[in-house]
Amino acid sequence: MELFRSLSIAESGMDVYQQWLDAIADNIANINTVTPTDEAAFQERFVVAQSQIGEGRPEGAKVIRAEFGNPLGRIVLDPSHPLADEDGFVRVPDMDLTDQMSNLLMAQRSYQANVAAFERARAAYETALEIGN
């Protein structure tokens, strides 16, 4: 039973891209997060989306899990840092800001595309409600 399936599908798309945006925001917030060499680095967060099908009919998409990037990060020399080890090294995340920014643009555009799909579907349903008038 799904009377306004197109709306639910677009809604699921919005949810996926919202979660991606959240993940990218988290990565950007932690782009310079430093950890000691005896601990893992901040790991880049990815969301894994999967297409949903129910009874042969499309049901949009869903984030099924999160995945995390390289725990080793990069080792940089920063002896003045409070977390530096005896050789002066610290771990930083293995992430690139420009990558995160371009992902941010993609996620935002995709989110907007789903909002547009939602609005078009809504207009279509409103037209259907006028049949016979």
Added chain:
Amino acid sequence: MINSIQPITTGSIEPARLSPRLAETAGASDESTSFASTVGGALDQLAAADNRAAGAAEAAATGDIASVGEYMIAATEAQLAAELTVAVRNRAVEAFNDIMRMQV
């Protein structure tokens, strides 16, 4: 000026006929398309269309209907069937009244 009054025989009055297309739509099966079969056919169609529309309305209430269009079409068809039945009934009454006036 009336010189003589001719008796009216039933042979000179034809049963009122609907246009062949309308009679077909109303489901009349005999070739003579008598009013009884025409009205009966329209009533059957109306009952069927009304049942379909009621079922579609209940499915629309629970959200189980397959699409908005499916409900709107069922409702429109029921409405048209009702209007057809009313039109057929009204013509029948008119024709009956015409006949009654003629017999005076």
Added chain:
Amino acid sequence: MFISDATNQALAHALRGLDAQRQLHEQNIANIETPGYLAKKADFAGSLRRALESGRIDEAEIGVTNSVLPTRLDGNNVRLDDEITGLTKTQLHQDLVTTALNSRYRLLRTSWDR
């Protein structure tokens, strides 16, 4: 066809259920920043479906449940996108049910009309 037969009663119940749905969406949106607030949802379709099958429309109910979605740090689990899209769906469904009820009344009037 009676004026208030099972079909019309079912449609009227759906309108009440959709009204409850709409109000809860609005309440959830108003409480999007309230710590510890769990999003609420109204359900009437399942109960109405069973009532129609059993022929006892007056047993149809409207239930309210809390969302089981994960909460954020402040204990709130309202998702704004879901509430806004929910408002749209509820509005469209309400338009459909209202149209259905109007169609039923119009059908009655047509059959009474001279």
